Structures are given as C-alpha cells and as structure tokens.
Amino acid sequence: MTQSYIARIWLILSSLFIVFAQASAQMPPTEAPSIEAPQAETAPLTELTIRYNKPYQFQSAYSVIYDNTNQPATLKDFKIIFYGPSGVKVGETPVERYPREGQTISYNLADPVVGFQSVNFVVLSLHDGNIADFPQSANAFLALNEMSEYVPPEPVKSPKVETVDPTPKQIKSSPAAIIKVSPTIPDEIFGSIDRLSIATGPLMTRLESAKKNRAKTDLDAAPLSQLNTRIDGLQTAISDLQARVTGPDVDVASVDIDAIGQEIITLTAKSQTLESDITKAEGETAAWLAANPVDPDGAVVNLFLPPWVIAALAIGTALLALVAWTAFKSRIGQSEIAKGAAATGKSPTRSRRPQRPSKIEPAGVVFAGSPLLALSPAPLSSAGTLAASQLSMLTGRYAVLRPAYAAVGRLGFAQEGKPTRDDYSLGTGFLISDRHVMTNRHVHGFYGQYLTGDARGGIEFIAEKDNDASDFMPFNGEAPYLIPNMDIAIYTLSESVTHRAPIAIHAVETEDLLERDIVVIGYPDTHKPDDPTLSELVEDNPIFAVKRISQGRVFRHSSDTDCPLGVEVRVDACDSVDFPMDAICHNASTMGGNSGSPILDLKTGQLLGVHFAGHKIFNAGEAANLAMAVEHLNEAYKEIDVNNVFA
Numbered sequence: 001m002t003q004s005y006i007a008r009i010w011l012i013l014s015s016l017f018i019v020f021a022q023a024s025a026q027m028p029p030t031e032a033p034s035i036e037a038p039q040a041e042t043a044p045l046t047e048l049t050i051r052y053n054k055p056y057q058f059q060s061a062y063s064v065i066y067d068n069t070n071q072p073a074t075l076k077d078f079k080i081i082f083y084g085p086s087g088v089k090v091g092e093t094p095v096e097r098y099p100r101e102g103q104t105i106s107y108n109l110a111d112p113v114v115g116f117q118s119v120n121f122v123v124l125s126l127h128d129g130n131i132a133d134f135p136q137s138a139n140a141f142l143a144l145n146e147m148s149e150y151v152p153p154e155p156v157k158s159p160k161v162e163t164v165d166p167t168p169k170q171i172k173s174s175p176a177a178i179i180k181v182s183p184t185i186p187d188e189i190f191g192s193i194d195r196l197s198i199a200t201g202p203l204m205t206r207l208e209s210a211k212k213n214r215a216k217t218d219l220d221a222a223p224l225s226q227l228n229t230r231i232d233g234l235q236t237a238i239s240d241l242q243a244r245v246t247g248p249d250v251d252v253a254s255v256d257i258d259a260i261g262q263e264i265i266t267l268t269a270k271s272q273t274l275e276s277d278i279t280k281a282e283g284e285t286a287a288w289l290a291a292n293p294v295d296p297d298g299a300v301v302n303l304f305l306p307p308w309v310i311a312a313l314a315i316g317t318a319l320l321a322l323v324a325w326t327a328f329k330s331r332i333g334q335s336e337i338a339k340g341a342a343a344t345g346k347s348p349t350r351s352r353r354p355q356r357p358s359k360i361e362p363a364g365v366v367f368a369g370s371p372l373l374a375l376s377p378a379p380l381s382s383a384g385t386l387a388a389s390q391l392s393m394l395t396g397r398y399a400v401l402r403p404a405y406a407a408v409g410r411l412g413f414a415q416e417g418k419p420t421r422d423d424y425s426l427g428t429g430f431l432i433s434d435r436h437v438m439t440n441r442h443v444h445g446f447y448g449q450y451l452t453g454d455a456r457g458g459i460e461f462i463a464e465k466d467n468d469a470s471d472f473m474p475f476n477g478e479a480p481y482l483i484p485n486m487d488i489a490i491y492t493l494s495e496s497v498t499h500r501a502p503i504a505i506h507a508v509e510t511e512d513l514l515e516r517d518i519v520v521i522g523y524p525d526t527h528k529p530d531d532p533t534l535s536e537l538v539e540d541n542p543i544f545a546v547k548r549i550s551q552g553r554v555f556r557h558s559s560d561t562d563c564p565l566g567v568e569v570r571v572d573a574c575d576s577v578d579f580p581m582d583a584i585c586h587n588a589s590t591m592g593g594n595s596g597s598p599i600l601d602l603k604t605g606q607l608l609g610v611h612f613a614g615h616k617i618f619n620a621g622e623a624a625n626l627a628m629a630v631e632h633l634n635e636a637y638k639e640i641d642v643n644n645v646f647a
Helices: 002-025 168-173 187-214 222-246 257-291 307-343 396-407 441-451 630-638
Strands: 046-058 061-066 077-083 089-092 104-108 113-123 126-128 142-145 408-412 427-431 436-439 458-460 472-474 489-492 517-522 548-555 567-572 578-586 598-601 607-615 624-629
Touching: 046 142, 061 396, 089 113, 104 396, 142 396, 187 222, 187 257, 222 257, 396 408, 396 427, 396 517, 396 598, 408 436, 408 441, 427 441, 427 517, 441 489, 441 567, 517 607, 567 607, 567 624, 578 607, 607 630, 624 630
Parallel strands: none
Antiparallel strands: 046 113, 061 104, 061 142, 077 089, 077 113, 408 427, 408 458, 427 436, 436 489, 458 472, 517 548, 517 598, 548 578, 567 578, 578 624, 598 607, 607 624
C-alpha cells in the first residue's frame, strides 16, 4: 500500500514537470552562459623516442606491442607523433586508451602515415604506478607492428651530365681544359617535399569535419573558411615547389638548393600553424556544444529550470529511490534461492559460473611435430624439450600473427585469477566484426545453455598461461545465427569491442591452400592433462583451456581422390540437425576446446579456414584434423541477410 501511494505522488510530480517543461519551451531563451575556453591538452608524463634505420609507413592500422610484465607502472592514455628523416612531423595519432590487461592491441588510422623514421611515444596517463617507475627507454618493453618499409617515388630529374676526369696527358696538351661538375639535387629535398604534400591531406579532412560540427552551433563559420583558403594556398605552394625541382624542363644547375630548403622550412611551419588553428577551432566547437546541448534537429535545449522544479524533482527522486531499495531487498531472497539452485546442478545463473562440463568433445588430433605452444617469454619446458621460440613469443616473422591472436578468445565465462586445471574451454571463437564472434555450430549445440539466456556466457580474450588478467565480453543472451549446412554459429556481443581488430574474411581458392603452412590459435582442453602422448607437445605440468598456438600444413588426405581439394564429411550439429559438408585436412595439433579456432596463413596471418573436428583414423585412412575452407565460408556469407543478422 505504501509503495502505491509513493508511486502516485511521483506520477503527480512528473506530470507537473512535463507541464512546466512544455510551457518553458515557448518562453524566450535566457541569456546564454559564457563559453569556457577549451581545456588545454593533457601534458605528457613522459615521451619515449623510437628511431629506425630507414623510413617506414602505416597504411590503415598499427599495433602497440607493450610488455609491462616486469614493470610496476601500467600504461593508460597515449598518442604517437611520427617524424620524417629530417625531423619534420609527418603524422600524429589521436589519444588512445591502452587496456589494463593488454599486451598487443591494434588501432585504426584515419589516414596513412608515410615516410616516418622516428616516433615519439607520448605517455599521457597510467592505470597504475608512478611515472618514476616507468622505463625511460622504449627498447625493452615497447614496439610497433604492421608497418612496412617506405620507398619514396623516384622523382623525374634532368639527366646528369656525365664527365670524365682528364688524364695528365690531356691536361698537359690542353692547359685550358675545364673539369665540368654535374650538379644534383639531394634526395632529402625530394623526400621532404613528398612528406609535406602528404601531411596536408589530413588537414583538409579534419577541416571538413570541423565545418559540419560548426554548422550545429551559433559560432562564426568565417574562420573555418579562412582556414580552407590557407590550406588551398599551402597546397598550391607545395605543387609549385615540386614543379621547380622535378619538372622535365628543370635546369638542375640553376636550382638554388639553399633557397628550396628554406622554403620547405617555411611551408612546414605554415602546415604546423594550420594544424594548431584547426585544433583550436575544434576545441571551440566542442566547448560550445558541451555548454549548449542540441537536439537531433539542431535546436538548443533549454536546461535552466526554476528552483522549485529542481526541489520537486529531488523529492521525487528520493521517493523513487526508496521504492527501488524496497524492491531490491525483496530480491535478495530470490538471489539466495538462485545460488542454491546453481549449487545443486541446475541451470547456471548470470552471477555463478557452472561446474566443468563432464564431457569435452574430442574436436581434434595431436601430431608429433606440432607442439601446442602457450605464449611465453621463457623456456616452455625445464627439460628443454620445448624452448621459447619466435612462434611462441609472436616475434620476428611471426609478429604478423599478433592481431589475429588478440581477436581469438575462449567461449564460456570470465577468467578469475591465473588459469588452473579447474578452468575449462567450451570452445574457441574469434571476432569477425566489433559486435560478432564466429565459432562452430556444434559448440552451440553442446553448450548453448551456457552462452545464451540468463547464463550470459561470452568470450574471454586473454586466459593465458600464468596471466591473471581478464578481458571478458558477454554475449547478448540471444541464440546465435546458424549458417545453413555449415558448422558455423555467429554470436552477437552485448557491446562493441573497439580495442581488438576483427579477423577479415576474404576468399582464397581452396586449391591454393594445398601445402600451405598454417597456424591454429585456440583453447585446447582435456580431462587428461597428464596423458603421456602429450608430454612432447606441451610444457611440464601443463595447464589447459589457455590460449595456445600450433603449427602445421594443409594436406591432401589419402581418401581424397577427387580433383578439388577436400573431403566430404557429415556433421552432427547436436541440435537435431546433421548435414554433409566439404572440409580440408590439416595436421596442426588440436584438442577438445579448439572447436571454432581460426586457421591462419603462417606468413601473412590471413584467415584460411575454421577448424571444427579431428579423427585419429579418418575415412579408414590416416589421421586428420578438419576445417571449413574460407572460400566456402565466403560463399555462404553471400546468402546471409546482413541487415537482419548483423543489425
């Protein structure tokens, strides 16, 4: 009864507020508040410089490889400034956030960064620790990935005049002989002009965005038009400069190198001033929008209310909080009942992880020459059977696998502390967009009750050996999309994942996969961790259900007599459906828990298929692990109603 009265009082107060809001909307606006100046950019805590021996470029993304295992300070906010060989700034990233538990994270670039030879890694804030504990040299704990060598385009130059030093005999017979010097333009001039030209592109892009945002405000748009004119003038001056040193009719001997160099310095200063002015304009616009919220139609929202309305809202909010607290107390008993049900083996709840499944499906075969490597900077086996390698550390030529490694996760529940033998893997999945995870259909058939509904299972992206970090994202609770006639399920996440890049799906002809070197990334699991057949393939005292990498090759099975590469299998999806499906064979070691693991090209990191099964004796022939080729997966994608499935 008391709750009913409170609800009625709140309804009356809400009605009064709505009436007042409608009346005040017709009143002339009060005097606009003063606009605060935009806040100054956060001062850096420290700046670390990384220099390279030649120019490089980033096209669309870059990865920060940050190992703070032995450091008490943990990186948080940062940005990167790129400089060319001559010290001219050629690009800059926005401020990015590094997750507390990350080691390798990919970030997208709005525009390519071309021709940099040194970078300033600007640390703006830390998750933990003091800046005095942060290393002052980047060499030991930080690297960048996805960059490729930059080779400046060959400029069009006037042909050089070939000269030959006169011999002593010629000099003696021709006292008036002249030794002609062939003038050349230093390569630094061409590189500086190229980088200056490239740097003006992002300025125009930012300016166009600033114009759109300024249109939502009452601020004067004339300064932005002036900036537009200045950028046009800068681009024209750069084009003229290029023509003076690279044109087909250029007389190299007449080019004043010192004057050209001075012009480059002047134009570079103008470019940097333009960038500063655009940043200032962006700040003014952001400050105005923060002080004057706008509705979708662009009209300013009046947020100034009389004191009596504010007091009424405060009383109503307090009454509503009282009702909520009463309801919360009544649910405590229900929560205890739910916990008791979970303890007796009934369906899991959102707050309680279920016990380890009594059965882990045999989703693979282990091969003697394919160790199951856990990412580790130290020797993997005290007996020396397995030693740390570039593959187990994802360094050297294997660094190309780092973005895909970060996109792969364990299906189930969040990792709690360092993995132990009590942890388990329901299967493996990987990001195909910022909101979607691909795995096997039979994983949903076996364990869907843990991944949908109130169970709210999801994907844990870390779960690494000796690592107590966690990066868990629950699914949205709904059933996944099941691709017809394929062992593929696509789950939708409850939120977008922005700090890990999805794995792209591009068609590769199946025939081209034969003898391709591959790796499998996933979470192999077993009820027999001390199985002697595993002793040569894993570290001593192994922990399973952690992220591991195995290496192998796509091969033609002895039962595959058809011309197209692949075999036909029947798949029991564990949901009252079975169907025939083409598969390719590979010999990278897998186990239960590997279902849904991506098959990646060892050299490029490109997706080649999705692992789903393995048999020690397949088709009465030799052992084989089975995967769906990316070509078939890509064809199935064409049949998906993207607007419906990925809304």
